[in-house]
Amino acid sequence: MVNVLSADGKVARIIEPDGTTNPHSGEYEGLAFSSTGRDKVVADLEARGLLYEIEDHEVEIGHSDRSKLPIEPYLSDQWFVQTGDKEGTKGRRDEGTKTEGGGITLGDGRMAPGLAQAAMETVHDGRVRIFPQRYTKTYLDWLGEKRDWCIGRQLWWGHRIPIWTATGVSPDEIADSQDSRARTYDAYSGRLNLKTDALAIRPDSETGDRVYLCLRDEPSDEDHKTLSECGLQRDDDVLDTWFSSALWPFSTQGWPGETESLKQYYPGTVLVTSRDIITNWVARMVMFGLYAIGKIPFDHVYVHPKILDGRGETMSKSKGNGVDPVDTIATHGADAMRYSLADMTTETQDIRMPVDYVCPHCGKLTDQAVALKAETQARKSRGERIERGLQPADCIRVKCSHRDCGKEFATQWAEEPLKQELGLARETSEKFDIGRNFCNKLWNAARFAFMNLEGAPHETLDVAALPPEDRWILARLSQSIRRYHQYIGNYQFSASVKELRDFFWDSLCDWYIELTKPRMSAEPQVFPARRDADAPADNDNHQTDSATAKQVLAFCLDQVLRLFHPTIPFITEQLWQQLNGIAPKRGLPGIADLKTDGQLIHAPFPPVEGYPDLESESIIATFAELQDATRGVRDLRASCGVSPKEKLAVTVVVPGDHLESFRTHAHIVRHMANIGELNVVSDAKRPRNAGSMAVHNLRIYVHDISDDDAERTRTAKALETVERQIAGKEAKLANAKFVANAKPEVVEAERQRLAAIITQRKGLREHLAELEG
16 A cells, blocks of 8 residues: 555545545554554454564664654656766767767757766866865766656645646557647647657556657646646646756746846856755756756855764754854854854864853853753653654753853743743854954954054065065065965865964064064164165165054055955954054055055955065075074973073074074064073084973073973983884884875875974984983
């Protein structure tokens, strides 16, 4: 019997496709299908001697997401689209070459073996690129199966299939239809200008031949009358959701008409989607675009990560485990939310975002997982049977988890009276603290900079003659602009945000602003031109120290606000207006001529190539050594418990060919590491009781902050740890399966890490030898 259920899960009166009642269904009607109904079927089979054996099997039964009831099978005819190669064609081929012996005609007149192969070719030849690239395999593997696509669905909504059928037509009747039915069909086809293949007859020995009629346009009332007179009835099924969705890129633009909108907006540039519909949607849009229009619907497909809750489950409304953006904006701000999402959008993994309730009484957070556990325990204590894992939507009232509060509050799933009684809790996540913290940093740092930018000049600067910190920050700015554009071009949003954050927070705030504080507060002074490999021989330009620092800082801040504007638009717009009031003219005339008036959203974006005239590999390399030395001194100071305010005596051993350059800029290390006496040499022995550290090609000694015996013990332990790490890495790389199966970039990363640890071991051994010597 056909499994048909009523709304309450009981066996319904089963009606056959021809409208008659199934003669065997009456005795089962009204029985609960999943229990008594099936039990009676088993009993009847056993009574008739038709039951041979009963075995227990564990099976995974699909359940409706909405009703939570088991999904029962129903055998029926379905409509399919053939996506595989047409007869007489096979394999990958150039679409521009006519297929011999069969194939399909694409929208632009070219031939292809089949829909799937045509869609695969667009990725093979680079017309469609998928980011991250690893999802290309998902796309190609699925299309490569070239399975027929079932496009019929038995639902009450969607595009109804435009097929009319007449069944039970005998061969003799078709032969005689030259005088009646065929003329009617011909007349109808002529009125609607149907193609000849819009009519088809399918032989069927059991029911008689079946006539199919496909209409391109929706029939009028008169057409319906004609169809009925011909004995034709429309198919009850609707098109698969993904069939309709595949039409979206061009059907929304007026297709099949050649509209101006279609010309302007098709094809698009980028499709942003989730990985779980690469096959259902992306591949089918490409197939339909090629078939109907003859063009791909988009050039790039960006597959974004999925946001999961703290338990690793996909967020959904029905589960109630999502975060309402409005709530997040209320707790953290729109900019913080946007920044955090961009920062978490990596290429390698989904985003786990634990959800918290914001107590309306104390404002503190209660973890949603804690609330779920408490709700489960409460129901069990009341003797309730829990047949499935509870979801946040099952939590109506929650108790604040903080002892100093402990009050109950209502969730969004509670009835309105309970919300009024207990107070409604917003939902948010501590993950957004990342964005809030950065936005606060940007705001405070910009406000500090504003206090020093009054009177910032707008003059032509000789970049080669600037102080080293000025040349370095300008070179880093140009470098960051180029890298940012590269990351954005590859849809690497987390990397792009990290690049800007590192420049702003680390380079601009922690280094440049700190280095220029004395210059900002000092009276204007003139410094002599500096000459190095970057400076022209005839350079005799002198520049004002304080004024130059202000101009450089204003320019860097201007570029930072432009770069961050797409991610955090509100704060940057506000800061932009304040910057315009303090330093209305910004830039580097002749190198970076900027438009600064109006709103930031209308301001030109920093160029893709950055500012090549500002870049200098030598100053970046030199400054990297200065930073290594500074960080080394700070780390030794911290590890030995020495106050940051205490001035220290330091010796830095540098390679001989770097000696002059390092000494020229040694004031940067002296200032940033709070050093009293700084010796820069190419060779030196470790002073007794000095803290020692090797950083890249530098050896740093901080005098009189350590105890040699304790340092010897610490270094020996560190060396043991490094030896174990090296052994583990070497064993991993010696594993043939790992090298063969892991991605090449993963294997290369392991090799680079091993090389770095070996270098670290060398430094520790040398340091231990110094201590023991």
